[in-house]
Amino acid sequence: MAGRNRDRFSTATRLRLLGEQTAARVYRSQSRRQDRRSRLTGRAAFLALIVCSMVVALAYPMRQYVSQREEIAEQERLSQQAERRTEELRDEKARLQDDAYIMRLARRHLHYVLPGEVGYTVADPDAAEDRRAEPGASDRPWHANLWDGVDSADRD
16 A cells, blocks of 8 residues: 555656646536537527528618608608799789789780880891791791691690
């Protein structure tokens, strides 16, 4: 037994035991790390699956939201245009209530001349050449040309 006790406390035995204990600790530590890694990998995969599911679930509603916001902006722009046009038409209606404005329009567009005034028409040589290209248009009164335009629009 004395030889056994001596072997038990010898340096070589102690080093061998210490090496075995250290190897066992390292092995346990590595297996714990691998267990954690495998659990972490499974958790990460599950988390990635949840995140992807949420992204897919929210993608369509977000696309709809953005599309509707664009449509709302477009409708607001059209509404503002309509309001501007309404204001322009109200202004035009107010001007048409003024007899002087009506008279000015008649003079400008219909070449209206008041009694006692002399109306002059200046012939433009370039316009005369254009009229010669259209046979019969310059020989007829303006109202005949107007009715021909209405008739041709009615046929189309």
